[in-house]
Amino acid sequence: MTVTFTSLFADTINAVEAAATCYKSVKDDRSLRETFHEAGRGQGLVRQALRAANSNLGDRTPTETTTELVKACHAKAKLSGGIFKEVAQAPEGSRFECYKEVVRERKGSTVEVLTVGMMKDMCALAEDDAMKVAMEDRVVELCDAIAKLSKMEPSVPTEEAGHNLTNWGRDQINAPGGTVNKSEGSGNHFPGATFSVSVSFGKN
Numbered sequence: 001m002t003v004t005f006t007s008l009f010a011d012t013i014n015a016v017e018a019a020a021t022c023y024k025s026v027k028d029d030r031s032l033r034e035t036f037h038e039a040g041r042g043q044g045l046v047r048q049a050l051r052a053a054n055s056n057l058g059d060r061t062p063t064e065t066t067t068e069l070v071k072a073c074h075a076k077a078k079l080s081g082g083i084f085k086e087v088a089q090a091p092e093g094s095r096f097e098c099y100k101e102v103v104r105e106r107k108g109s110t111v112e113v114l115t116v117g118m119m120k121d122m123c124a125l126a127e128d129d130a131m132k133v134a135m136e137d138r139v140v141e142l143c144d145a146i147a148k149l150s151k152m153e154p155s156v157p158t159e160e161a162g163h164n165l166t167n168w169g170r171d172q173i174n175a176p177g178g179t180v181n182k183s184e185g186s187g188n189h190f191p192g193a194t195f196s197v198s199v200s201f202g203k204n
Contacts, residue, residue: 005062005070009054012074016047016118019081025088031096032087035155039111040084042119042145046073049122049138056134066128073121079106080114100156110155119146 023040026032050073062070083102090098103110119142126135 005067008067008070008074009050009057012070012077013047013050013054015074015077015081016043016050019043019077019084020047022081022084022088026084026095029092029095031093032099033096033153033155035110035112035149035152036099038145038149038152039080039115039155042115042149043077043080045138045141045145046077046115046118046122049119049125049135049142052134052138053122053125053128053131056131057128060130063128066125069121069125073118073125076114076118076121079109080111080118083109083111083114103156112149112152112155116146116149 020040020043023043027037027040083099083106086102087095087099122135123139123142123146126132126139
């Protein structure tokens with residue numbers, strides 16, 4: 001295992017721990033929605049999964065996929081930590097308004113979207129043969145947490161957050177407030193077009 005990957009794993013664990021610490025400062029604030037708190041508590045599950053993965057990788061060389069997953073989790077952990085920190089620093093009584101503003105500034109990145117993303121990174125990481133057995137119990141917990149968070153009311157009103165589109169690797173069609181136009185295959189595509197006269201297509 002390279003020093004670079006060791007540092008990356010350590011930095012990611014530290015970033016998740018920092019996010020969890022910032023959340024603890026507001027864990028009893030009832031002005032924040034329950035989804036916010038569930039996402040904050042979810043940081044602990046991510047941290048446990050990371051530690052399990054790190055302790056069982058041993059001296060094996062990480063794959064490129066493994067490295068990219070840890071990098072992705074690190075980026076989300078840093079962003080989550082920044083949000084929790086800003087909310088924690090806001091005066092009590094104005095934290096929900098502060099949180100809504102922070103989400104707007106970050107283009108709709110709510111803490112639950114980031115936390116679910118981190119959890120999915122960990123579930124994918126568990127596919128690595130070097131970590132699969134050690135992370136088996138963690139994956140069960142993460143899947144339960146993902147299902148719970150996904151069903152909860154958003155931590156900010158949808159109109160406050162804006163349209164947040166997250167893709168996890170599958171085809172995605174979104175048309176918030178508009179019309180869906182989906183084109184597949186080869187050939188000419190005219191999404192939303194209207195023709196007032198007869199039109200034919202072919203080669204000259």
